[in-house]
Ligand SMILES: [Zn+2]
């Protein structure tokens with residue numbers, strides 16, 4: 001950056017000097033006589049034992065002091081956004097206050113909720129997770145206090161001068177910092193294609209905040225000014241509290257009494273890890289994360305397992321749920337929603353903790369076997385194995401090393417490594433149809449006016465053709481719904497031609513005809529939508545909203561829609577939940593949605609500005625994932641369910657008809673899929689099911705309600721006849737055994753040994769049984785050959801300790817050209833059809849005689 005970027009009138013007016021840090025060489029501005037910038041590592045922590053603020057602040061006091069200062073200086077206070085960034089599809093978590101306003105506000109698409117504004121935003125970052133408890137200042141959840149201003153060319157709020165003046169004002173005027181102790185170090189900030197100068201604010205060796213001025217865009221042609229410039233500041237609440245206390249680490253003053261209580265049983269580092277993770281989990285679980293082995297759920301599981309592992313080291317340590325509740329109670333004073341979710345959170349944690357102990361039980365033998373296998377091939381367990389075991393089996397490395405005999409060292413940055421790997425995954429969303437190859441529409445074609453938003457029941461309309469190519473047609477206006485938002489497209493006709501597929505592409509709706517388009521630009525066409533299909537899709541789609549509401553109501557607020565598909569035959573919704581639903585839960589959910597259907601509630605659809613919608617309904621709006629645009633289309637079923645959604649819906653719940661749940665399955669860890677049908681399809685499917693039951697009742701000769709009894713009766717009859725059959729066969733085989741043993745053609749004596757040999761065509765089980773009967777007395781050898789189902793079988797049994805069955809079999813194998821094996825008392829081999837059974841039998845017989 002050009003030095004002039006930092007050469008502010010404010011600095012000159014107030015008498016700041018620009019200096020070069022003798023340690024890092026950076027330029028910085030100060031009123032004092034520092035020769036180094038006041039940040040680690042250039043300066044040491046001078047505030048330890050000597051607080052840099054006028055008095056000690058609790059987190060609540062520091063937050064209020066900060067926000068209050070900016071309110072008194074023209075800023076509007078904005079409530080926190082969720083720590084899970086549902087309004088974005090590029091990140092899982094809110095990592096800075098500016099994330100709240102990206103991309104819609106920073107791109108200029110929508111106005112900010114207030115301008116200028118101040119906020120204290122809880123942020124989640126897992127990159128330094130291994131530093132928690134070690135550095136004395138790292139947290140996985142921290143609050144970023146900020147003041148933001150968004151400047152348009154026609155409306156400048158404030159920029160660099162005023163920003164630095166406010167920063168100096170809050171530090172000196174509000175918190176009582178020594179004006180001469182503060183340094184503003186010149187830096188460059190760059191992110192997401194934007195860049196600009198920034199000033200890092202240091203005091204007594206600690207960086208308290210950063211002032212970023214988003215001013216330029218970098219694109220292939222170079223760097224150019226942004227039309228909208230943004231003041232993006234960030235101050236660490238925890239650092240303010242620490243600065244005001246001057247304690248050895250930030251954990252004591254930030255976590256207060258809850259930390260002290262943990263310190264009674266845990267070492268300082270472990271206490272910090274547990275309480276930090278507990279606080280982060282309070283936010284994550286309230287903001288709608290279900291622990292799992294992938295995506296955002298992965299991080300919740302990581303924190304839970306790491307905290308459990310630390311707590312398990314000390315028998316007297318409290319259990320994780322009570323630590324989380326203790327911390328959540330504190331936070332709830334600031335953020336009441338964290339208290340409101342308590343029961344839901346406890347149930348979820350209990351299930352997750354059980355799952356962990358099961359995982360450890362399962363893992364123990366697996367780990368030991370893998371170590372043996374590695375050792376057998378001259379290798380040993382490595383760091384890579386630890387990562388793999390953590391990811392696939394859920395075993396923390398500290399536990400893994402205690403389960404094996406020759407463990408590697410656990411790397412210090414283990415958890416940062418696994419966290420980084422998982423940040424690469426992409427957030428979940430709706431069913432997306434694999435994109436068919438769509439033609440390019442000329443850029444000068446005006447956008448299609450989409451009318452299905454306005455009235456889902458208009459199914460015939462007139463329009464003009466704007467563009468056509470091959471079988472594709474773009475109209476000036478359409479009621480045809482294109483595939484999107486998990487809902488499949490409409491079908492119908494454009495004049496005489498069938499419409500088989502409808503897609504959205506940029507600002508256009510493309511209709512695909514069942515034949516090459518005969519139309520020309522300017523032609524007037526009559527559109528007609530397939531009524532039955534559209535109504536069925538609307539019913540399935542509306543049913544999805546109703547189920548989403550009923551599932552949240554029944555299972556708890558952790559339920560989010562993770563994906564959805566609305567077809568004509570059936571629909572499905574994937575939800576975040578920690579176990580499959582019980583029969584009883586399914587019944588309750590089904591009753592509840594049908595109750596809402598009968599209540600005939602209005603389903604309102606309307607457009608509303610993003611800010612207003614978020615303010616009125618909160619972020620549960622984004623059930624289908626992030627939605628683009630400055631206006632959101634809201635589908636509002638009163639206090640039951642409100643979502644941002646672009647699909648076609650019934651206008652009253654009664655139009656859904658009925659909803660039948662058809663199935664439930666756990667499709668992946670933490671995600672449960674429900675399949676259902678509504679309207680006509682629900683009745684059809686129930687009819688089909690009933691027809692099957694009637695047919696079953698007819699065949700069983702019982703009334704419908706007696707089918708289970710009828711099946712029980714049938715099963716016991718089957719079982720009885722199976723037993724009788726087995727007894728009969730046993731009797732038969734016994735008779736055969738007696739006959740063979742006494743017939744000289746099948747029986748010979750060699751010394752004290754009796755050899756019974758026979759060519760007898762039986763199945764494998766019968767051969768085994770016959771051999772067992774023949775060798776019941778000691779000193780017997782049975783040699784049986786059978787040809788059945790296109791294969792030859794040789795069976796050898798022996799009750800003579802001097803004759804091994806498997807050895808005899810081996811003697812016979814060359815003649816038999818078969819394969820097999822066994823042990824001393826029984827052995828069997830199978831050969832190709834037409835195998836020389838007699839020769840094999842003869843070879844075995846010779847062997848038995850000579851043994
Ligand atoms: Zn420096």
Ligand SMILES: [Zn+2]
Nearest residue numbers: 541635645647
């Ligand atoms: Zn919808």
